[in-house]
Amino acid sequence: MPSALRVSALTKHFGSAAALQGVDLDVAEGEVYGLLGPNGAGKTTLMKAVAGLLRPDSGTLEVAGRPFTRDSLRGIGALVDGPGLWSGMSAREHVRAHARLRGVDPDDAVARLLPLVGMDQVADRRVSAYSLGMRWRLGIAIAMIGNPRLLVLDEPTNGLDPIGMREMRALMRRIAESGATVFVSSHQLDQIARTCDRVGVLVHGHTRYEGPLSGLARDGDLEEGFFALVERTSSGVR
Numbered sequence: 001m002p003s004a005l006r007v008s009a010l011t012k013h014f015g016s017a018a019a020l021q022g023v024d025l026d027v028a029e030g031e032v033y034g035l036l037g038p039n040g041a042g043k044t045t046l047m048k049a050v051a052g053l054l055r056p057d058s059g060t061l062e063v064a065g066r067p068f069t070r071d072s073l074r075g076i077g078a079l080v081d082g083p084g085l086w087s088g089m090s091a092r093e094h095v096r097a098h099a100r101l102r103g104v105d106p107d108d109a110v111a112r113l114l115p116l117v118g119m120d121q122v123a124d125r126r127v128s129a130y131s132l133g134m135r136w137r138l139g140i141a142i143a144m145i146g147n148p149r150l151l152v153l154d155e156p157t158n159g160l161d162p163i164g165m166r167e168m169r170a171l172m173r174r175i176a177e178s179g180a181t182v183f184v185s186s187h188q189l190d191q192i193a194r195t196c197d198r199v200g201v202l203v204h205g206h207t208r209y210e211g212p213l214s215g216l217a218r219d220g221d222l223e224e225g226f227f228a229l230v231e232r233t234s235s236g237v238r
């Protein structure tokens with residue numbers, strides 16, 4: 001599979017805090033790739049770098065086989081730090097407004113994206129009446145307005161109830177089946193296990209595993225395998 005995103009030796013410091021210490025990842029086109037890691041591992045920092053929201057100190061990013069530039073951002077949709085929505089506006093109004101800002105036909109955007117995220121039946125209700133899951137899905141519709149090849153989602157299942165999580169998983173799979181690549185972070189191993197083709201695990205800003213999720217399991221137990229990896233690599237012993 002061609003590469004959708006390649007991260008090589010990426011580093012980022014915030015003052016004396018090292019958030020990324022040489023991250024390497026390779027995300028293939030059309031997959032749902034899960035980024036796992038304990039609190040403070042660097043997941044959000046990496047996602048922000050890929051979304052063009054912060055500049056790494058060193059290392060490289062390649063998107064669709066090309067070095068990352070401002071132009072790469074045309075092919076990237078991102079939802080990091082949650083969806084920024086106006087409570088008094090409806091889903092339809094949000095999508096139309098963002099489409100105009102991006103130079104995309106508003107009617108086309110509404111017709112294409114609200115059914116994709118399962119919001120066409122509630123398109124005219126105000127955001128204040130939406131559940132958290134609906135707000136996240138509207139955020140994804142907005143992130144998809146430019147028809148990105150790569151969608152970056154930071155913790156999109158946080159705080160969702162089981163139905164909301166199931167809808168989010170189904171949406172990520174639908175987006176990947178439509179040909180785009182989904183790069184998603186989560187704390188929730190089970191959500192990642194049910195959705196992702198491959199995973200990368202960050203611990204203290206280092207990539208400690210990349211491959212199929214099954215490769216993380218210990219004696220068939222995913223959680224045990226994940227915790228053992230985090231413990232082993234946190235103490236500096238690989």
Ligand SMILES: Nc1ncnc2c1ncn2[C@@H]1O[C@H](COP(=O)(O)OP(=O)(O)OP(=O)(O)O)[C@@H](O)[C@H]1O
Nearest residue numbers: 014017018019037038039040041042043044045046
């Ligand atoms: N703007 C910032 N200023 C200072 N330190 C930061 C900043 N952003 C992140 N950090 C630090 O960088 C490290 C990585 O943070 P990051 O938010 O990327 O981790 P994370 O894996 O997303 O964690 P979580 O799962 O808790 O969201 C942490 O030690 C964090 O405190």
